[in-house]
Amino acid sequence: MTRNDRGTSDINAELQRLSGDACKVLKRICAAHADHPFQEGKEDSLRPFDMTRAEFRLALSELWREGWLVAVRKIEGSRLFFIPSGRWEAAQNHFFPIAPSALNSDGIHLSAQAGSGLTGELFRALLFTAEEGLPLTAKGAVHKKFVNLLAAMLQLNEGQLQKMGLRSPYPDDYPLPAILAIDLLLHLGLLERSQQAFSLAVPTVENWLCLDDSEMFTLLLNAVSRRYGRRTAADRHFRCLIARPEYIPGQWYSLKDTIGWMEAQGLSAPGDRASLMKASVAWLNGLAGFGWCEVGVTAGESPCFRWTSVKPPAEKPVRKDGQAAERIIVQPDLEVLVPEDTPYRLRWSLACFAELVQCDCMWSFRLTRERLERASGRGMSPQEIITWLDRCAKNGLPGEVRAVLGQWSRDIGRTSLAETLVLSCRNEQDADLIAGHPRLQGSLERLGPRHFGVNRDQANLVRKELASAGMAPLEGRPSRSDEAPSDSGLFRLSSPPSAESETQFALPSDPAAGLWYGDDYASALPPEMPPMLASPKELWPDSADVPSMWIKDRRRYHASTARLIMEQAMKWGTKVRLTMEERTCEFIPSRILPGAWKVSGYLLGQSGETSQERELSEEDWDKIQLVVPSFPAVPPSAPGGGCGMMR
Structure with a gap:
């Protein structure tokens, strides 16, 4: 079991420990808002009709206390609540299980093929930044010349990106492929900013290159899903839903069926189907440009999609030590082929002295004299490169290649230029x-x-x-040499990793960071601790004035007293227990009706009966009891202590 698997298992165990009311409220928040923040004071719209206000507030308090809700305060003082990242995905998976039906591939025509792959495109962007730099203007923007040069190296489709809802602060004539690449590199912490330029964060880049394809895919998919696309709860649900393991790579799935299922589960509104379908097709086309999926049309002209093999399987195989390929294939024509499971640190070493030609499934490089000379100027001697190639090549270095590299190495260094x-x-x-x-x-x-x-x-x-x-x-x-790229520490040949040198890649502390500040800014604000309420007396200051018999026993009272109990339940936001026609039932009063005394509310069903809205007068019940919700015991270790409740 990987560390991510253990983390998911722990979250699911915490979810199982929540009370029934807390789970019911969490499901409604998840459906209505996804992981988007909602304003304090508007949460009552999420209360189930068969739950009292007091029970609802206790449930919200439990979710806050247990970390399923996070509270932050904006600069102007208003408070926001949201389900934090990681827990929201677990909540959607738990409350809305899905078993999508795969389509027969017969008659499906491709409308968007998978591109070369976002991981490879970011690799090119990292290499460009290391070699050319990303200098900034006096206003702090990346020089357009360098943005254009970077865009010329990338193969991302401009048209697909335009429909993904990138909120770029740059003018429209700045190419979106380069803008997206820079934004993602900043978001992942692979770039850092100085006054003059963006440059590589060397330790973070080294850790990034130690990740495998599935780890990079997971991080990139999460980043792309949070930062781009329409900002509605339904869109967030769709993006998270199709990323779940139930959507198996290589299998075609109907977009219409997926959105129809979302409507049935309350994750989207039927009236929004047309706009959600349009936005989802645009999103899937963007994912196709990243090399992650393919989009098609069925014989009935209905859009469908399938994940490529880039998406890892549900059960990720455990890789044994040394299982990763450490062998490349050097061809006699100076082409170097890189198998799919080759570590990225080894690919980076190749890029230090060879030209990157293709970064699709099978990456390829070409050995050139120009690249060898450039590597020599960075301190990698030709003989060191020849030795490294000989060690890493699957069948050794072909004689023709060794002869060519030897000839080049004899010519390199006969003259040199030095700054003085x-x-x-x-x-x-x-x-x-x-x-x-x-x-x-x-x-x-x-x-x-x-x-x-x-x-x-x-x-x-x-x-x-x-x-x-x-x-x-x-x-x-x-000298202006201080503005040149200062990433020489990354230009070196890799050596086999050791267990002692293993490090973990960590995302930056600001989850909204990037070329522009993301809409998930709330998660970057400092969280507030749940408030402390030691007893129900603090919630209901007038509890001492309420006769204890109203709460302890269900009795027959005078009509005027029965009215007072019903009104007290409304004031406290709780319910009453009634004896009606020799049956015990519960009633949540909501308002007193004008005219002859009557109260409107919900009569809660029992034993499979459906709850219904009813109007009652004192003649409709025989006995009545004021019901106060129990205050759960809070462990001493719980943040904030006491019984925190949202006011």
Whole structure:
């Protein structure tokens, strides 16, 4: 069992421990709002008709106390509630189980094929950022030139992305494929921002490259589902629903049947079917562009979809140590083929000295002299690369490839360019004095009558000696090399991982982070602790004025007293227990009707009977009792302690 499986199992166990009322309320919140926040004061619309206000508030309090509801406060002071990520998916899976029926593939025509894959596209974006950088303008936006260069490397479909509801703050002429890639890299914490540029967060990128395909897919699907698409509860339900393991990769499913099932379960409104169908088709086309699914049309012109093999199976096989492929295939024509299960850290090592040609199912690279020269300039010697290829190649390095790489390596490094500082003197007399300085011999190289070349590693010594001699140098315009990509730590050849060096990838602490701030901003606000209410007396301050016999026993009272008990139940938001025609039943009063005294409310059914709205007068019952809900014992370890209730 993986760590994610254990986490899901723990959440399901916590769900089983909730009371019946809490489960009933959680199901209604889940259906109505998904994981979107709702405003405090509007929650009463979620109360089941057969639940009293007091029971409802206790149920909400239990959900808050147990972590199934999170409360945050906005800047202006209003409070929001929402089901947190992870628990919302578990709640939908628990309360709304589904067993979709697969379609026969005969007669289905493809309308959107699967693209090359979002994981590979982000790999290209990481490589581009490491090599070219993503400099920012004075206003903090990425330079359009670099956005266009990045977009030219990507294969994402612009038209499909336009229908996915990306809320980009950039002008319309900025290509969406590059905008989406940068946004996702920022959201995953793979990029960090400085004043001049976005650059790679090296430790996080290294951890990301240690993930396998299924782990990357899960993280990316969650990010895409939260950040893009229409922001309605029905759309969120659809995106979460089709990602569940019941939708098996390779099987075709009807979009019409899926939305029809959602309507039957109360996850979408029948009147919204047309708009939800349109938005869902656009969403599925976007997923197809990411290489995750295919979209088709049945013989009856009804849209359908199926997941590709990128989606992991329900039972993920446990990979044994060393099972991941560490072998690549080097062809005599200098092409390098990478099998599907090759670790991404090994693919990154290849990208450091070879040209990435294709990143579909079978990735391919090409060995070129230009890339080898560039790698050598980053500190990877040609001989080191040849040794690494020989070790990682499945059948060793072909002789033709070894000969070509050997020839290139002999030509690389015959000349070199190095940055140097130029020391300029005002006249030749000063230059002669500096040339004869005994402690500067070996630190300077005379380039002309008034100029010297200074190695950068000797610059501080030269400054110190010239200052001591009364000739402190004026500093010229600083080099702009600080704006170049500073990700040299990632340009190295991978070595086999060890158990001691294993690290875990962790998402940033701000779940709404990205190129723009996501709509799930509420989850980034600090959560509030549940309030403390030690006893029912704090909830009902007038409880001392209510006769205890009203609560303890069901009795026959004078008509005026019976009315007072019914009105007290309305005031407290609770119910009464009645004896009607020698049967015991419960009634939730809602309002006193005008005219002759009558009360309207819900008469709760028993033993399979249906609850119904009724109007009662004092002649309709024989005995009456005020029912007060029990206050559950709260463990000392529960956050906030006491019996927290939402006011």
